[in-house]
Amino acid sequence: MATGFGFTLNATDGAARSGVISTPRGDIRTPAFMPVGTAGTVKAMMPESVRATGADILLGNTYHLMLRPTAERIAGLGGLHRFMNWDRPILTDSGGFQVMSLSSLRKLTEEGVRFSSHIDGSKHMLTPERSMEIQKLLGSDIVMCFDECPALPADDATVAKSMRMSMRWAQRSRDAFGDRPGHALFGIMQGGVNRDLREESAKALEDIGFDGYAVGGLAVGEGQEAMFSVLDYAPGFLPQDKPRYLMGVGKPDDIVGAVERGIDMMDCVLPSRSGRTGQAWTPMGAINLKNARHKDDPRPLDAACTCPACRSYSRAYLHHVVKADEIIGSMLLTWHNLHYYQQLMQGLRDAIGAGALSAFVAEFHARRGAGDIDPL
Amino acid sequence: MATGFGFTLNATDGAARSGVISTPRGDIRTPAFMPVGTAGTVKAMMPESVRATGADILLGNTYHLMLRPTAERIAGLGGLHRFMNWDRPILTDSGGFQVMSLSSLRKLTEEGVRFSSHIDGSKHMLTPERSMEIQKLLGSDIVMCFDECPALPADDATVAKSMRMSMRWAQRSRDAFGDRPGHALFGIMQGGVNRDLREESAKALEDIGFDGYAVGGLAVGEGQEAMFSVLDYAPGFLPQDKPRYLMGVGKPDDIVGAVERGIDMMDCVLPSRSGRTGQAWTPMGAINLKNARHKDDPRPLDAACTCPACRSYSRAYLHHVVKADEIIGSMLLTWHNLHYYQQLMQGLRDAIGAGALSAFVAEFHARRGAGDIDPL
Numbered sequence: 001m002a003t004g005f006g007f008t009l010n011a012t013d014g015a016a017r018s019g020v021i022s023t024p025r026g027d028i029r030t031p032a033f034m035p036v037g038t039a040g041t042v043k044a045m046m047p048e049s050v051r052a053t054g055a056d057i058l059l060g061n062t063y064h065l066m067l068r069p070t071a072e073r074i075a076g077l078g079g080l081h082r083f084m085n086w087d088r089p090i091l092t093d094s095g096g097f098q099v100m101s102l103s104s105l106r107k108l109t110e111e112g113v114r115f116s117s118h119i120d121g122s123k124h125m126l127t128p129e130r131s132m133e134i135q136k137l138l139g140s141d142i143v144m145c146f147d148e149c150p151a152l153p154a155d156d157a158t159v160a161k162s163m164r165m166s167m168r169w170a171q172r173s174r175d176a177f178g179d180r181p182g183h184a185l186f187g188i189m190q191g192g193v194n195r196d197l198r199e200e201s202a203k204a205l206e207d208i209g210f211d212g213y214a215v216g217g218l219a220v221g222e223g224q225e226a227m228f229s230v231l232d233y234a235p236g237f238l239p240q241d242k243p244r245y246l247m248g249v250g251k252p253d254d255i256v257g258a259v260e261r262g263i264d265m266m267d268c269v270l271p272s273r274s275g276r277t278g279q280a281w282t283p284m285g286a287i288n289l290k291n292a293r294h295k296d297d298p299r300p301l302d303a304a305c306t307c308p309a310c311r312s313y314s315r316a317y318l319h320h321v322v323k324a325d326e327i328i329g330s331m332l333l334t335w336h337n338l339h340y341y342q343q344l345m346q347g348l349r350d351a352i353g354a355g356a357l358s359a360f361v362a363e364f365h366a367r368r369g370a371g372d373i374d375p376l
Numbered sequence: 377m378a379t380g381f382g383f384t385l386n387a388t389d390g391a392a393r394s395g396v397i398s399t400p401r402g403d404i405r406t407p408a409f410m411p412v413g414t415a416g417t418v419k420a421m422m423p424e425s426v427r428a429t430g431a432d433i434l435l436g437n438t439y440h441l442m443l444r445p446t447a448e449r450i451a452g453l454g455g456l457h458r459f460m461n462w463d464r465p466i467l468t469d470s471g472g473f474q475v476m477s478l479s480s481l482r483k484l485t486e487e488g489v490r491f492s493s494h495i496d497g498s499k500h501m502l503t504p505e506r507s508m509e510i511q512k513l514l515g516s517d518i519v520m521c522f523d524e525c526p527a528l529p530a531d532d533a534t535v536a537k538s539m540r541m542s543m544r545w546a547q548r549s550r551d552a553f554g555d556r557p558g559h560a561l562f563g564i565m566q567g568g569v570n571r572d573l574r575e576e577s578a579k580a581l582e583d584i585g586f587d588g589y590a591v592g593g594l595a596v597g598e599g600q601e602a603m604f605s606v607l608d609y610a611p612g613f614l615p616q617d618k619p620r621y622l623m624g625v626g627k628p629d630d631i632v633g634a635v636e637r638g639i640d641m642m643d644c645v646l647p648s649r650s651g652r653t654g655q656a657w658t659p660m661g662a663i664n665l666k667n668a669r670h671k672d673d674p675r676p677l678d679a680a681c682t683c684p685a686c687r688s689y690s691r692a693y694l695h696h697v698v699k700a701d702e703i704i705g706s707m708l709l710t711w712h713n714l715h716y717y718q719q720l721m722q723g724l725r726d727a728i729g730a731g732a733l734s735a736f737v738a739e740f741h742a743r744r745g746a747g748d749i750d751p752l
Contacts (some may be wrong), residue, residue: 044703
């Protein structure tokens with residue numbers, strides 16, 4: 001484990017765990033949900049508001065930041081924390097996933113990925129070494145290995161070939177990262193929905209040795225059932241004493257199911273992206289504020305919620321500002337959604353600490369069935 | 377003067393005045409700048425942030441609100457203050473100006489204006505009586521007479537004919553408003569750039585009797601020089617003991633010049649609209665954050681400013697989020713601009729109170745000439 005970086009397990013309940021990741025920039029309570037601040041901002045939120053929802057850590061996207069404003073520019077300005085006014089921990093992804101989903105003219109080789117920017121068509125190359133360099137320039141607290149994964153479904157041979165290259169890239173990432181006290185490097189398990197490949201990948205990563213381990217290559221089209229079936233075994237292949245991070249997940253019920261299966265960290269654009277399209281997540285389910293049924297409704301989104309959107313505004317107001325494309329609609333609904341996600345994480349942490357996770361999960365599912373859900 | 381509504385002049389300096397408008401919802405320090413909350417929100421701002429900039433009062437637009445979500449709906453939800461979470465005074469315009477600039481298929485008669493909504497083409501009619509009814513439904517603290525004005529330049533006969541109809545509408549507005557304790561009705565002087573017509577209009581309004589008087593029909597294309605030449609005499613036609621409101625003004629130097637000439641209240645979309653297009657107003661002049669010269673600049677917009685954008689972010693960051701169309705760019709720059717405007721108003725109030733307005737104005741103009749201005 002890197003100097004100045006630690007993980008303490010405080011409680012377990014079945015496969016679920018609660019604990020604390022300690023970093024020089026502050027503690028991260030786990031299970032943790034990381035809001036996504038793609039291009040140096042959690043969209044429509046001031047960073048102090050993100051913190052007020054209870055977030056201990058943000059995620060930044062290497063792909064977006066390397067293209068604009070560039071990692072070198074951010075380094076020259078004192079690093080990503082100072083640039084975006086967030087002094088707590090930041091995890092950066094490696095850029096691998098976004099390159100494959102957003103860039104054009106991609107050429108994937110053993111060396112890395114050559115591509116054209118989706119912003120201006122400029123040509124770039126990402127390799128394990130360059131990804132480590134960029135994440136260092138950004139000043140990331142938790143650095144992710146550069147990896148690659150196929151969209152699912154994919155045949156086993158494709159998944160195996162890709163996974164084995166990602167494991168070679170994991171070694172190159174480890175070598176390039178070196179020893180950076182206070183900064184952690186996480187490996188990323190691949191292997192799709194194939195148990196043997198997942199186990200092979202986990203062993204390869206553990207042989208290299210990382211400060212934490214991600215379960216990658218899920219939430220890429222396989223569906224919740226397939227994802228949970230992988231999570232029924234994959235976390236068990238990873239070291240007990242290191243944090244486990246499920247990348248790009250998810251909806252509230254995905255998060256609950258992942259935590260039940262031993263995941264410690266997650267990230268997703270869903271709560272912020274939904275907030276910009278008029279969708280609110282609540283314990284009762286998703287509420288679509290565009291729906292005309294809200295236009296005269298004086299009730300808050302969720303009377304039990306303490307976020308600014310629920311404390312001070314009616315559903316009628318939220319409906320109005322969403323329909324009128326007013327920026328405050330994005331601001332209020334993003335705040336609400338991030339608040340709800342962090343409340344859910346706190347509930348999960350408390351339940352695990354109390355050994356009462358199954359009751360918490362039963363209540364979570366019961367409330368979602370109790371109504372007030374809009375067709376989306 | 378309406379019961380529960382008052383105006384106290386505290387100091388004068390030349391033609392300039394400082395004072396307090398008292399209302400049941402709180403005091404308004406004058407000279408006052410009113411941020412515009414067109415459709416139930418000051419765009420890109422939380423209302424508590426608007427208040428934090430120092431705003432004592434907001435302006436709401438009757439035209440926008442009557443079309444969406446409708447005045448009847450807002451009344452059913454407890455009025456505009458509760459709807460938009462702003463418990464301090466609100467001034468609403470009459471809808472007359474926006475109807476003429478935004479709607480389509482307009483037909484102007486002695487009765488009022490028939491028009492089609494710019495949102496959905498639906499047909500509506502605004503008359504003095506309907507405007508009073510809508511502003512009452514909204515719960516406006518300061519209600520404006522329904523009026524009409526031609527774009528300038530216009531010939532005297534056109535301006536005179538329009539002005540006289542507006543004076544008949546002012547009487548109808550007064551009759552329809554009735555007696556509403558705690559709510560004020562302001563008349564609107566018209567007459568273009570013609571001194572005799574301005575005087576005739578002022579007398580007509582004073583004969584009817586209002587709680588305050590607006591100078592209307594300026595900032596409609598005549599230019600600052602022509603506007604100031606009207607303001608050199610027009611405020612003097614109005615009662616000394618009532619607030620004087622210059623509608624739709626303006627840039628910082630417009631505001632300073634208007635205050636020098638005896639104006640007590642102003643409103644303008646400029647600081648908020650500019651904030652959404654990457655433009656910042658500072659004591660040194662306007663700064664265009666889109667300009668590439670900012671991309672590596674670690675300095676704040678204005679080192680002396682205490683707003684969140686200046687306290688916690690570099691020009692390089694603001695450049696980045698403006699170029700990347702991130703919502704936080706609009707949030708930070710709108711906040712900065714409204715903060716700067718309110719600081720300017722506080723400076724004007726303090727200077728008038730100290731009998732030092734001319735020194736303040738000289739310093740204002742000197743700093744604007746001192747550099748750091750982007751070509752816009």
